[in-house]
Amino acid sequence: MGVTIGEAARVAPSDRQLAWQELEFYAFIHFTVNTFTDREWGTGEEKPEVFNPAELDASQWIEVCKSGGMKAVILTCKHHDGFCLWPSRQTPHTVRNSPWRDGQGDLVREVADACRAAGLKFGIYLSPWDRHEPSYGDSDRYNSFFVEQLKELLTGYGELFCVWFDGACGEGPNGKRQAYDWDAYYLVIRELQPNAVISVCGPDVRWCGNEAGHTRRNEWSVVPASMRDNEKIQSESQQEDDPEFARRAGSGDEDLGSRAVLDRTDEVIWYPAEVNTSIRPGWFYHASEDSRVKSTEELIDLYERTVGGNSTFLLNLPPDLRGLIHETDAERLKELGNRLRARYRYNLAAEAQVSADESLDADHSPDKLVDGRSDTYWSAPHGSEQAAIELDLGSEKLFDRIVLGEYIREGQRIERFRLEREAGGEWLPFYEGEVVGYKKICRFDPIRARRIRIRILESRWCPTLKEVGVFRTEVAYEETREQSG
Known part of the structure; x- marks a missing residue:
């Protein structure tokens, strides 16, 4: 059995x-x-x-x-x-x-x-x-x-x-x-x-x-x-x-x-x-x-x-x-x-530079995560159960939602992941998650960062992702207004 x-x-x-x-x-x-x-x-x-x-x-x-x-x-x-x-x-x-x-x-x-x-x-x-x-x-x-x-x-x-x-x-x-x-x-x-x-x-x-x-x-x-x-x-x-x-x-x-x-x-x-x-x-x-x-x-x-x-x-x-x-x-x-x-109107990662430690091939490169298409996706090499993807937003942004989506035409793979932000030359974790599937909305208190890393810690066979979205809600917007006086 x-x-x-x-x-x-x-x-x-x-x-x-x-x-x-x-x-x-x-x-x-x-x-x-x-x-x-x-x-x-x-x-x-x-x-x-x-x-x-x-x-x-x-x-x-x-x-x-x-x-x-x-x-x-x-x-x-x-x-x-x-x-x-x-x-x-x-x-x-x-x-x-x-x-x-x-x-x-x-x-x-x-x-x-x-x-x-x-x-x-x-x-x-x-x-x-x-x-x-x-x-x-x-x-x-x-x-x-x-x-x-x-x-x-x-x-x-x-x-x-x-x-x-x-x-x-x-x-x-x-x-x-x-x-x-x-x-x-x-x-x-x-x-x-x-x-x-x-x-x-x-x-x-x-x-x-x-x-x-x-x-x-x-x-x-x-x-x-x-x-x-x-x-x-x-x-x-x-x-x-x-x-x-x-x-x-x-x-x-x-x-x-x-x-x-x-x-x-x-x-x-x-x-x-x-x-x-x-x-x-x-x-x-x-x-x-x-x-x-x-x-x-x-x-x-x-x-x-x-x-x-x-x-x-x-x-x-x-x-x-x-x-x-x-x-x-x-x-x-x-x-x-x-x-x-x-x-969810404006994806702060829409023009981000995206890189990954490994990809299956050129047709499944990390830039597919922000191309706005549902029929393209990034994939780790077959047999890989861990991976890391980095996003450079171009400048420091305030956000409190990150949306992930697997390419489920290939199955549901991801079992555990971590979101990290770069601060002072260090990668600091700010969210721990498990399954992703078709869509995962990660919710957390507003934070600021230019560089974000998605670390896939456990997966089945090999992980895939078709989209990454970074968003700022009304709460984050109000925080920005308060900080700007």
Whole structure:
């Protein structure tokens, strides 16, 4: 048993996984009958008549998302209550039988069209658990019903970047539990939307293990293959006397990919993490939570810990009873976007002189780190597990963020690194880090330096880097103003 360092280093993402990772930050939109009944989980007994958002404007939702720097949107097309936001042919429990748009509306189409007009990607959430559908629990019959609903969404709304499944599995209206045919679901998605990642209860994107925005100190994208089944409800509890069950890595475990984990697993896969949380305490809109929207500072911290911690950031924005993103939520997203754009607009290393103690060859030289391209990268020679890269900024600069990114098409390699600055002819350490992955945002108190050194202390096979960014936040800017009088 055990996976070697060389084997782990060569595991890389698929094209669809890489395209998803590059989106970085995108929205969840939770909206259904629950919005109007003031609930989080519907019972399935709600009447379609309760769904009537008089001012619904999908373009307003997308404008808010875009103002925050989001690049995609995932809509809850059907939550556990079973109410469909599109006029599904499989059930009468849809917008067709609501007063909204006089029964002629299709919210999935409105959101998909608004995304496309604004240049954002569109994805769907479809709950396998359906508390309204009578066939739920009659496994073969319901699986056929669910596949047909999937086909409607996969063929009617243009290209999708994501199909998002959660694993909720409760009793149906017939008193039975459903056995989901995940393989059949995946097959139809791969056939009809081959570029879409299948998330959470799927083979492409991994749940981070919580809904509170908690992030790990080290987030590995190369993890034990057994994690693919963690969120499928039937697999969460031990069903028989199986000694291998106790060896499985859980979604909430802190260490998912270190050498110690590799030593006790037989197979690893590329299964990167998504962090999902809501801008409010709940997933659906509740007027009682209008004063509990996350602050701009909380959102910036979440962004830097998630996107800057080798994950993606899926932030929920629940429309209100009018069918609009509430003014408070919209203002926070706008502030977030403005702050992030200002913070990361100018890379102080864009014109730096970069050198390395070793490079693989001329095509992977250290100047690739600041050429502004995502398809070029520096690499140490094969077999090298340590390296040093120096940046000369040209003059002394004040900064408090350094952004690193591995060239993950070649795998995730870096296990430990140190940032140092030159002062008085000495190299002084100011940051210690571990994994990098797609993106690592290193945060520290403002410092001044002209010369910076990145020392890679441990890696798998050989380290790569495609980018280095040096940035100054508002805190550093204020310090500069104070020092200048």
